[in-house]
Amino acid sequence: MGCFYCDEHHEGREAIMYKVGEMEAGVLYLFKDQAHKGRCALALKNHRKELCECEPEELSAFARDLARASGAVKELWGCDKINLGSFGDTNPHLHFHIVPKYENGFEFGGAFAITNPEPVFLPEEAYQEMIAALREKLGM
Numbered sequence: 001m002g003c004f005y006c007d008e009h010h011e012g013r014e015a016i017m018y019k020v021g022e023m024e025a026g027v028l029y030l031f032k033d034q035a036h037k038g039r040c041a042l043a044l045k046n047h048r049k050e051l052c053e054c055e056p057e058e059l060s061a062f063a064r065d066l067a068r069a070s071g072a073v074k075e076l077w078g079c080d081k082i083n084l085g086s087f088g089d090t091n092p093h094l095h096f097h098i099v100p101k102y103e104n105g106f107e108f109g110g111a112f113a114i115t116n117p118e119p120v121f122l123p124e125e126a127y128q129e130m131i132a133a134l135r136e137k138l139g140m
Contacts, residue, residue: 005043005093017041020131021140025061028069028138030131033119035106036099038077038130042069043095050094051086062094070098072137076130083112 004013005027013029020028026042033039044062048054054062070082079100086096101108106116122130134140 003047003093004091005095006047018127018131020134021138023065023069023138023140025058026065026069028065028134030127030134032121032127033116034122035116035118035120036101038073038079038098038100040069040073040098040134041095042066042098043093048094049088049092054094066096066098068138069134072134073098073100076133076137080108085112 017029083099
């Protein structure tokens, strides 16, 4: 299909994020760049470009997933604020970035940059621990 989120194995997606697991209407991914500790993306399972294209139940289920995933991130990593953003100009599959912000931390009180000038990459085992914590918290 050639879609960043629909393709089972997409080289571009796998280069920047790990699949955490499937939720009711979405699929949760953990970013490899952890400059914002706990940063994830939630993509709608069905290929849609806009929220307005969703059926009412699909929209409700996706909103529940987004609330549950962002709540899990906040509880697990104790951020002060969760910023949510849907940026789909070049990747037109409906998805939301879940961006934890920490008071006195990177970008707190400012705009979010999709690509961080100073990315934070973790050892492989740290990602696996984060994924396991998210799966447990979300009952995956």
